[in-house]
Amino acid sequence: MMAETSFDLIVVGSGPGGYVAAIRAAQLGMKTAVVERDQLGGICLNWGCIPTKALLRSAEVYRTFQHAKDYGLSAEKIGFDNAAVVKRSRAVSRQLNQGVGHLLKKNKVTVIQGTATLKGGGKLEVADKDGKTTGYAARSIIVATGARPRVLPGLEPDKKLIWTYFEAMVPEAMPKSLLVMGSGAIGIEFASFFRTMGAEVTVVEILPQILPVEDEEIAAHARKQLEKQGIRILTKTKVAKLKKGADSVTATLEDEAGKASELTVERVISAVGVVGNVENLGLENTKVKTERGVIVTHGFGRTDEPGVYAIGDVAGPPMLAHKASHEGVLCVEAIAGQHPHEMDKLKIPGCTYCHPQVASVGLTEAKAKAAGYEVRVGKFPFIGNGKAIALGEAEGLVKTVFDAKTGQLLGAHMVGAEVTELIQGYVVAMNLETTEQELMQTVFPHPTLSEMMHESVLSAYGRAIHF
Template sequence: MADTSFDLVVIGSGPGGYVAAIRAAQLGMKAAVVEREHLGGICLNWGCIPTKALLRSAEVYTHMQHAGDFGLSAEKVGFDIAKVVKRSRNVSKQLNSGVGHLLKKNKVTVIEGEGRLDGAGKIKVKGKDGKEAGYQAKHIVLATGARPRELPGLEPDKKQVWTYFEAMVPESMPKSLLVVGSGAIGIEFASFYRSLGAEVTVVEVLPQILPVEDEEIAAHARKRLEKQGIKILTSAKVTKLDKGKNKVTCTVEAEKGKSQTIEVEKVISAVGVVGNVENLNLDSTKVKVERDIIVADGLGRTAEPGVYAIGDVAGAPMLAHKASHEGVLCVEAIAGKEVHPLDKNLIPGCTYCHPQVASVGMTEKQAKEAGREVKVGRFPFIGNGKAIALGDADGLVKTVFDAKTGQLLGAHMVGAEVTELIQGYVVAMNLETTEAELMHSVFPHPTLSEMMHESVLDAYGRAIHF
């Protein structure tokens, strides 16, 4: 007889769910995860990981095209989109197997099927064969993730109008695309397809691309992307799609009612995501849902005793690392450990386009709107020896400090490898570091990280190399 009683069951095995289950097992709980599709969830199978594999292929292809700049030669440079996609899928497959191994290693039971609540401490799971089985758990964690948002009139058909699912596995390389939405997902796909030669237009309803980023950083990124040939329309929206045999005619309305039509082969809808709150039988509980998001506190607790929510289904920022951290905090609180609620201001955000964008904490505008007197430091990539040696010296590091206390309020970057650099500032903010500690830290030379130091120095009028 299979086990049907557990200390903790997680519904969903994404980066929040499987991490929560493993942490529970480490703390001595009898744990299980319920998964209806793929171990690792959207991030591992259809999000974070495969898109980075695609972008890496695009990056290598771009470098090959500029081999002469490095004293090298590469003839007949090209790509095979089928092989690019195959590599991406293989990377996901490898990691999917890795998650399975980790769960098995930690003695976490994997239950295949779609789970829903079935009364206090009870779960029903419907298997692929349609049969249902019942389970009991003292604690139930909802980690069901999110899916692409659909706008009226822009509904994806998986053929001419794509979500990120279809955009990751194109059967052939489109010659032209229109991307609706300029958040991380939209900009990453715009960057990928443009790098491989497609004509790309991005439409954003807000005044700036990458709306959650610092205005100065977003403006720098836009300039670089436009230089690569990406057409960007802000303060604009797609109002109509007319599908032809091999084309889509898009009506785009800008400010003051001005409109234009853009003809493309494919449209990518990247207008955000919505939480997977359906089919969980939440109506029979005290769990509150607002705007397709489960309401939970900083430790994942919902209004229903014994039911918790983490990750994308529990709200923004909808990031894998946020989900994983929430999972750990939630389980440790359940286990009686002393933990602090998640501070969302300390969660870094990364966009893996070219150039990369990364940030943590308040933007300059947010800090000022919060009534803070600020000191702002900047350091351009052109002043850094490693960036020049890499042949990628167009970028910026920006830091925002509280002028009275020296507290680091935020850090924002655009340029080569900034998604790896940002963690230095994340650690500093978690340790409540001031400008004094950062100034007296020794950064290795020659590295891109030296710009982080120089940006801090610049905020206090002490930059050396620019």
């Protein structure tokens, strides 16, 4: 074994949590290294957030072509080249993967390729692809190893007929029929993509509503639009069994009463959540504790082992890239002796890029009431907005939830065109502890979709102008 190499900080994993933490550490003058066993940028950049958005953009353009007549345009012989759609998505990921490499180099962060094992006492070992190990030491170690698809016993993906998101992103051919298990953001985004590209899609969800973390009214609106596009949605239903054929899968579905039915499809996508990558890290050589498949942390990523921290998906929900990045920055600043503000998980926005898009921040109406708040709720539909009508995107809803006593904005929930871009206005407002009065007095530009955000606030106080 080679002599140990010392750093101020070693980050294990280079996803949106790890690489951002490493860059912030370098900015603060720390000698920093990142250990990565696969590709820089992690799942998000290579197999998650970014390539799926590229696929969904292809679907969006294809959908627009199909509705050319609605815009006074003509487009004939509309089709798509499956290989070219996938190739574009991979090229987008490759460009960003190279960008992360450039940023780490620019910030003088050492990149170590291999698999890390914690040895305790600020030491770790990295095995390269040939199994050769090198020892390293660091005053601080951040575990940012992310998560992987959850596998349900008896419903295991085989990567050929039963896919995880990895295989769903690079289909060799477009399946004619598809079953999606799970209706969280990942499941619904794939259902939306494959339906737009012509597949017959069925979504099965064990809970009573799709997009279970979203406001009930917003999820119901999204469901109605997805069903209108021809997606079959079965809630309060579970996949009891999957039987594989030569080039098809027969699923046994059970409703809440236990009544069984069968559905045969070409492919199945398993989108039943993710589980933290806590195995084979050498955590047993430390005092780091895990619970429900994630590392237990105590503010700013601290674990039970002095000098070892955890951020991002491996440190628990919400399992979102932007949460991981922010957590990484706070963790590093705390290590550096600065005094960052603790992250408020209620102010982390969530976005789903199906058609129509869904975005939210803060408490849903039901959760606000359950927390004991007396609420004022405002709503404004897309049909009342000039820009939405001009875009040909008049289906949607903006909903705001306020504390009736103080005017505090407790939550905002949207479904419709471009809401993933709009939600940040409410996130900023919540972080600034804005009240309804300040939002009412804000001038929103016309004609924009953002005016609906203003109208939704006005609506909560009986003052909406355009509806």
